[in-house]
Amino acid sequence: MTNKNAPVSLMGASARKFAANRPAVVSLLFLIAVLALCLLAPWLTAHDPVKINLRSLNQEPSAEHWLGTDKGGRDMVSRLLFGGRATLWISLCVTAIIAGTGTVVGVLAGYFGGSADSLLMRMTDVVLSFPFIILVIVVKSVDPDGGIPSLIWTVGLLGWGGFARVIRAKTLAEKENEYMLAARALGAGTLRILTRHLLPGLLGVFIVNLMWTAAAMIGVEASLSFLGFGVPVGQPSWGNMLADALSPEVISGQWWVWLPACLLITGVILSIHFIGEGVKEAISIQERHI
Amino acid sequence: MLTYALRRLAGAVPLLLLISVLVFALAKQMPGDGLGGGLNPGNKDPRYISDMREKLGYGDSLAVQYIRWLKQAVSGNFGQSFLYKMPAGELIGQRLPATLLLAGLSLFITYGVSLTLGMIAGRNPGSRLDRLILTAVYVAYAIPTSIAAILAIYIFAVVLHWVPLGGTVSVVTSRGLSALGDRVIHALLPAAVLGLFNTAAYTQFLRNEIVENSGKNYVRTAVSKGISRSSVYNRHILRNSLLPLVTFLGMDIGGLLGGSVVIENLFAYPGIGTLFVAAVSGRDYAVMMAVTLMTGFMIVAGNAVADILYGWLDPRIRAGYNGGRS
Numbered sequence: 001m002t003n004k005n006a007p008v009s010l011m012g013a014s015a016r017k018f019a020a021n022r023p024a025v026v027s028l029l030f031l032i033a034v035l036a037l038c039l040l041a042p043w044l045t046a047h048d049p050v051k052i053n054l055r056s057l058n059q060e061p062s063a064e065h066w067l068g069t070d071k072g073g074r075d076m077v078s079r080l081l082f083g084g085r086a087t088l089w090i091s092l093c094v095t096a097i098i099a100g101t102g103t104v105v106g107v108l109a110g111y112f113g114g115s116a117d118s119l120l121m122r123m124t125d126v127v128l129s130f131p132f133i134i135l136v137i138v139v140k141s142v143d144p145d146g147g148i149p150s151l152i153w154t155v156g157l158l159g160w161g162g163f164a165r166v167i168r169a170k171t172l173a174e175k176e177n178e179y180m181l182a183a184r185a186l187g188a189g190t191l192r193i194l195t196r197h198l199l200p201g202l203l204g205v206f207i208v209n210l211m212w213t214a215a216a217m218i219g220v221e222a223s224l225s226f227l228g229f230g231v232p233v234g235q236p237s238w239g240n241m242l243a244d245a246l247s248p249e250v251i252s253g254q255w256w257v258w259l260p261a262c263l264l265i266t267g268v269i270l271s272i273h274f275i276g277e278g279v280k281e282a283i284s285i286q287e288r289h290i
Numbered sequence: 291m292l293t294y295a296l297r298r299l300a301g302a303v304p305l306l307l308l309i310s311v312l313v314f315a316l317a318k319q320m321p322g323d324g325l326g327g328g329l330n331p332g333n334k335d336p337r338y339i340s341d342m343r344e345k346l347g348y349g350d351s352l353a354v355q356y357i358r359w360l361k362q363a364v365s366g367n368f369g370q371s372f373l374y375k376m377p378a379g380e381l382i383g384q385r386l387p388a389t390l391l392l393a394g395l396s397l398f399i400t401y402g403v404s405l406t407l408g409m410i411a412g413r414n415p416g417s418r419l420d421r422l423i424l425t426a427v428y429v430a431y432a433i434p435t436s437i438a439a440i441l442a443i444y445i446f447a448v449v450l451h452w453v454p455l456g457g458t459v460s461v462v463t464s465r466g467l468s469a470l471g472d473r474v475i476h477a478l479l480p481a482a483v484l485g486l487f488n489t490a491a492y493t494q495f496l497r498n499e500i501v502e503n504s505g506k507n508y509v510r511t512a513v514s515k516g517i518s519r520s521s522v523y524n525r526h527i528l529r530n531s532l533l534p535l536v537t538f539l540g541m542d543i544g545g546l547l548g549g550s551v552v553i554e555n556l557f558a559y560p561g562i563g564t565l566f567v568a569a570v571s572g573r574d575y576a577v578m579m580a581v582t583l584m585t586g587f588m589i590v591a592g593n594a595v596a597d598i599l600y601g602w603l604d605p606r607i608r609a610g611y612n613g614g615r616s
Contacts, residue, residue: 126308129586131548138582141570142319219434223552226436227567242436252448262437270432
C-alpha cells in the first residue's frame with residue numbers, strides 16, 4: 001500500500017514536474033540528439049566541411065549528399081554538423097563567461113550594497129548603454145584576426161550586464177528572507193551564508209537566464225558572422241552558413257543550402273527556450289513547498 | 291513635474307561622461323587615429339607616423355587629449371572620415387534620416403500589430419486564437435534576425451515578387467512627396483523584420499497584462515456599473531496595460547539601433563548600420579567611433595525620455611523618484 005501523502009524529495013518532485021511537460025522533454029531529447037551529432041561529426045561523415053571539391057559544385061540532395069552541396073562542392077550535412085560544433089561551442093563558452101561574471105557581480109553588488117554596488121552597477125550601466133552588437137564589433141576590431149577565442153572573450157566580457165542586473169535584483173529580494181537573518185544570528189560566516197543560503201535561492205533565476213543567454217548567443221554568432229566580424233570566413237559555423245544563403249542564386253534556386261540551416265538553428269533556439277520554461281516551472285514547485 | 295524631469299536629466303550626465311571615457315579609451319586602442327581620422331592607417335612609415343602623431347597632439351597627456359576631443363565632439367566635430375574624405379559628423383547626418391525612418395516605421399508596425407494581437411489574445415485567454423497567437427509569438431521570439439530576414443526575402447522577393455531580389459532599395463530618382471513614399475515602401479520589409487522581436491515581446495506582454503488586469507477590482511466595479519464589455523476593455527483595461535510599455539521605449543532604441551546594423555546590411559539599406567560596417571571594414575576609425583558615441587548618447591537620451599514620460603503619465607513614479615533621491 002502506498003501512502004498518497006508520502007514525502008517526496010524536492011528534486012524528485014521537480015524532476016517529475018519537468019517530465020510531465022511534453023514540449024520541454026521533446027526539446028531536451030532534440031537538443032541532446034543535435035549535440036551528439038555535432039560532437040560525433042568527425043566520425044559520422046566522410047565529407048570534408050572546408051575543402052573545396054570542384055567535382056561536386058551546387059548539387060541537389062542525393063544518396064551521396066543527403067542535403068546536397070554548396071557553391072564550393074562541400075557536403076551540406078557535414079557543414080551543418082561541423083558548423084554546429086563551432087556555434088554551439090561558442091555559445092557554451094560565452095554563456096559560461098556571462099553566467100560566471102554576471103553571478104559574481106550581481107551577488108556582490110546585491111549582497112554587500114554600498115559603494116561596491118554603485119561601482120559595479122555604473123559599470124553595467126555603461127556597457128548596457130551601447131547597442132550590444134556595435135560595442136562587440138568595435139572592441140573586436142582592436143584585435144581583428146583573433147579568431148574564435150577572441151570572439152568568445154569579447155562577447156562574453158561585454159555581455160554580462162543584463163545577467164548581473166537580474167541576479168542583483170533577485171539577491172536583493174532573497175536577502176530580506178528571515179532565514180538569512182537567522183543564519184547571521186547563529187554566527188554563520190559570510191561565505192557560508194552566500195553559498196548555503198543565498199545561492200540556492202538564486203537557482204531558478206540563474207537557470208532560466210542561463211538558457212536564455214545560451215539561446216541568444218546562437219543568434220549573436222549568426223549576426224556577427226554574417227556581418228563578417230564573427231567566425232573567420234572559411235571556417236564552418238551556422239552564422240557563416242546563413243551568410244552564404246544570401247546570394248540571390250542560392251536563395252532563389254538552392255533551398256538545400258539555406259533552409260535546413262534556418263530550420264536547425266531556429267529549432268535549437270526554440271528547444272532551449274522550451275527547456276528553460278520547463279525548468280522554471282519545475283523549480284517553482286520547490287519554491288511553493290518552502 | 292519639471293523638477294522630476296530636470297533631476298532625471300541631470301542623473302544622465304555622469305553616465306554620458308563615462309560613455310565618452312569608454313569611447314575615448316577604445317579609440318586610443320585603435321591602430322591609426324581613432325579620434326580624428328587624420329592618420330592614414332595604411333601608411334606604416336615610422337617617420338610619417340611620428341610626425342603625424344606630433345601634429346595631432348598625441349604627445350600631450352591622455353587627460354589633455356580627452357578634454358580636447360570631448361570639446362570638439364560636443365561642438366559636433368567628430369573628426370575626418372578617412373574613406374569618404376569628409377567630416378564624420380556630416381556623413382552621419384546624411385545617413386541618419388534613413389535609419390530613423392527605418393526605426394520609426396519599425397516601431398509603428400510593432401505597435402500596430404502587437405496592440406491588435408495582444409487585444410485579441412488578452413480578451414479570449416485560453417481560446418484557440420489565443421494559443422495560435424502565443425505560439426507565433428514564441429517562434430518570433432526564438433528566430434534570429436538573420437534567419438527572419440532570409441525567410442522574408444524568400445517569401446516576398448522569390449515567391450511573391452513584391453520586392454526586387456538582392457537589395458530591396460531602388461535608387462530614388464524622384465523628389466518630394468513621391469520620393470518619400472518610395473522610401474517608405476522600400477523600408478517596409480526591413481522595418482517589419484527589424485520589429486519582429488519587439489512585436490513578439492509587446493504582444494506577449496500586453497496579452498498577459500490584459501488578462502491580469504481583467505481580474506482586478508476596478509474592472510469588476512466598471513462591469514457592475516453596467517458598462518459594456520468592449521468599453522471596459524478599451525477604456526479601462528487597455529489604458530492600464532499600455533502604461534508599462536512606455537518604459538520599453540528606452541530599451542527599444544538600443545535594440546533598434548543594434549538591429550539596424552544587421553538589418554541594413556542584410557537588405558542593403560543605406561543608413562547608419564551600413565555606414566558603420568563599411569567604416570569598420572575599411573578601418574575608418576573616426577566614423578566608427580563617432581557612430582558608437584552617438585548610439586550610446588541616443589540610448590541614454592531615450593531612457594531619460596522614457597522615464598520622464600512614464601513619470602508624467604504615472605504620478606506614483608515621480609513621487610518615488612524624488613523621495614528616493616532627496
